[in-house]
Amino acid sequence: VGTTHPGDRGADGAPIIAVDCNGADLGPAEVAAGAALAAREGARVLLFGPAEEMRIQPASLTLPEGVEIVDAPVSIAKSADPASAVRTTPEASIVQAARAVAEGRAQALVCAGGTGAALAAGLFNIKRAKGIYRPALAIPLPMPNQPVTLLDVGANAEARREHLVQFAFMGAALANMVLEVERPRVGLLSNGKEAERGSRLILEAGEELTERAGRVAMEFVGNVEGGDVVGGVADVIVTDGLTGNIALKLMEGVSQTLLGAVRDAAMASARARLGGALLRPALREVRDELDPEEQGGAYLLGLRSLGVVPHGRFTRRGFARAILRAERGACEDLVGRTQIALEQAGALRERGGGPSSAQAASLPQAR
Amino acid sequence: VGTTHPGDRGADGAPIIAVDCNGADLGPAEVAAGAALAAREGARVLLFGPAEEMRIQPASLTLPEGVEIVDAPVSIAKSADPASAVRTTPEASIVQAARAVAEGRAQALVCAGGTGAALAAGLFNIKRAKGIYRPALAIPLPMPNQPVTLLDVGANAEARREHLVQFAFMGAALANMVLEVERPRVGLLSNGKEAERGSRLILEAGEELTERAGRVAMEFVGNVEGGDVVGGVADVIVTDGLTGNIALKLMEGVSQTLLGAVRDAAMASARARLGGALLRPALREVRDELDPEEQGGAYLLGLRSLGVVPHGRFTRRGFARAILRAERGACEDLVGRTQIALEQAGALRERGGGPSSAQAASLPQAR
Numbered sequence: 053v054g055t056t057h058p059g060d061r062g063a064d065g066a067p068i069i070a071v072d073c074n075g076a077d078l079g080p081a082e083v084a085a086g087a088a089l090a091a092r093e094g095a096r097v098l099l100f101g102p103a104e105e106m107r108i109q110p111a112s113l114t115l116p117e118g119v120e121i122v123d124a125p126v127s128i129a130k131s132a133d134p135a136s137a138v139r140t141t142p143e144a145s146i147v148q149a150a151r152a153v154a155e156g157r158a159q160a161l162v163c164a165g166g167t168g169a170a171l172a173a174g175l176f177n178i179k180r181a182k183g184i185y186r187p188a189l190a191i192p193l194p195m196p197n198q199p200v201t202l203l204d205v206g207a208n209a210e211a212r213r214e215h216l217v218q219f220a221f222m223g224a225a226l227a228n229m230v231l232e233v234e235r236p237r238v239g240l241l242s243n244g245k246e247a248e249r250g251s252r253l254i255l256e257a258g259e260e261l262t263e264r265a266g267r268v269a270m271e272f273v274g275n276v277e278g279g280d281v282v283g284g285v286a287d288v289i290v291t292d293g294l295t296g297n298i299a300l301k302l303m304e305g306v307s308q309t310l311l312g313a314v315r316d317a318a319m320a321s322a323r324a325r326l327g328g329a330l331l332r333p334a335l336r337e338v339r340d341e342l343d344p345e346e347q348g349g350a351y352l353l354g355l356r357s358l359g360v361v362p363h364g365r366f367t368r369r370g371f372a373r374a375i376l377r378a379e380r381g382a383c384e385d386l387v388g389r390t391q392i393a394l395e396q397a398g399a400l401r402e403r404g405g406g407p408s409s410a411q412a413a414s415l416p417q418a419r
Numbered sequence: 420v421g422t423t424h425p426g427d428r429g430a431d432g433a434p435i436i437a438v439d440c441n442g443a444d445l446g447p448a449e450v451a452a453g454a455a456l457a458a459r460e461g462a463r464v465l466l467f468g469p470a471e472e473m474r475i476q477p478a479s480l481t482l483p484e485g486v487e488i489v490d491a492p493v494s495i496a497k498s499a500d501p502a503s504a505v506r507t508t509p510e511a512s513i514v515q516a517a518r519a520v521a522e523g524r525a526q527a528l529v530c531a532g533g534t535g536a537a538l539a540a541g542l543f544n545i546k547r548a549k550g551i552y553r554p555a556l557a558i559p560l561p562m563p564n565q566p567v568t569l570l571d572v573g574a575n576a577e578a579r580r581e582h583l584v585q586f587a588f589m590g591a592a593l594a595n596m597v598l599e600v601e602r603p604r605v606g607l608l609s610n611g612k613e614a615e616r617g618s619r620l621i622l623e624a625g626e627e628l629t630e631r632a633g634r635v636a637m638e639f640v641g642n643v644e645g646g647d648v649v650g651g652v653a654d655v656i657v658t659d660g661l662t663g664n665i666a667l668k669l670m671e672g673v674s675q676t677l678l679g680a681v682r683d684a685a686m687a688s689a690r691a692r693l694g695g696a697l698l699r700p701a702l703r704e705v706r707d708e709l710d711p712e713e714q715g716g717a718y719l720l721g722l723r724s725l726g727v728v729p730h731g732r733f734t735r736r737g738f739a740r741a742i743l744r745a746e747r748g749a750c751e752d753l754v755g756r757t758q759i760a761l762e763q764a765g766a767l768r769e770r771g772g773g774p775s776s777a778q779a780a781s782l783p784q785a786r
Contacts, residue, residue: 277665294610
């Protein structure tokens, strides 16, 4: 079942992860250092980036066995129009990395250069998996106990019923096979918990999910509200890319503003400064619990191979997590098993024709 | 201009505010105490609620001149279906209060019993203002410097281009006349700042606002992102009621979760407890700066008179603010001047017919 990755894997059959090193805030060497950390845990990595700049610091941490560098100095990570940059720059590191996956030289993609470039390079080279209407970006939000995976957070600005339905199964498969949630609870983001609340799009998607969810290993919990994103009532929360993107950036903004206000308060007086200093170790634990690097970044779902997009500001630890999560997705055959689940649920796009074939050419929205 | 409130105001011409006292967490007496505080600043109030339960504590704070009680013990504040409760319960306090406004015995509505009941009672009794497609719920989010008004936060689950356009002018008028922002900057919530980002709905609304905004005292700043809700780049942020409701509840959830985590951290050890105690006064200042009671609650815009919906958990101070803000809205003739602005901008709904006349009967979505 699901032999969607027939490429020439490592000699031992282990998957190889193609990693684009351009675009990270700390530079390509930090991504390479992450690859070295992942390789220590057995990952096999093909690095695309400027070989000259990828000498890992400290020098004692050399590239271990299993990591290979392909010199690809051209970066389109900062391009304002990633879709056209991908089309016109075949030598770009992200395009080369995506092509390595498309051609079977690697089995999953990791891209430090932003979701827009990853999405465009993935769509044009790796291409959509059979029966998938549209790829989606899923992000496991770090929570005190278990992450909550939100999707779509920006691959598409608009969604139709059948897209939301597929996102639900794609997100559940990710949560199950990569994030190790046994039977993911999936909710539909709406303006009230009751089944009759929401836009027509949400009501229709909810009806279809109620009917189809039981056929696979996922529990559809119905509508969830904005507050439930942090409430632990669902493992996967489905929404359109516009709302998901707004929600994600709003969460980041509110968190930063609040923590900034707490930090400022802890500078307001000598008394407050002392209090802040005493409280710091405990607050650091809170911060560590909510560490986004632990989850590896955003996941690009719906292509013929898995993509993982760590945040550009990650450190080597986060890049290592992204690579290991991508490897896990390839080992578990996430793509093949997602398609089987979609097929069992009757949610695959039918072959040929249909109103959605025009979307093959649709441009990615995320950046 | 704008003589939309011809009713019999107080003897001195001052507006009278109809206040539904049922539904507040602290009980009707707390709302009455808020009315007493507002009356001290000159407000004239008509209170609807259970007269028996409205004796203000402490007893020294008696109802001052300008406050009148109408015994209306029946509450539909906890109804699961406020629209049908409003239709079938004419004796309910919120319905009586809305009718007082509709009949000119009062000039604005304040309702402590939830947005769903206020919206339904307002739509059925006060009715939509001339040329308005749909009412909207606007909430001034407390921010360190100046509030950011988000609308719609749940009056409608779906929106069309012309609705978003009207929301922009309605929100700007509120910010200008009630929240005292001289020339409100208005943004459209999207998944990126660039004008070409967003759903078709957003792109179309953005084009129309770019064209129409210059005709009135507001600055259209274009698309804003989720993070900009707390970023101070706009005074008014426009979105559909589904996204606005999700955003609002998400903000509340993230804030509570984070502050809860900080509180827990400050209990983690003896050292942390001491730090927390020292930091407390400074943190209290942060909390006071972000106090939602200061803004009076949510604003129901688009009816023939202004409605204000303080949160049920408010104290007397918040209810007083809501009454004073409603009074200011009536004094400034917010409704009449909003319509003039919409007319100048060419954004009023044309008389009769049109595809939207069926919406007059649409049920409110918020609760």
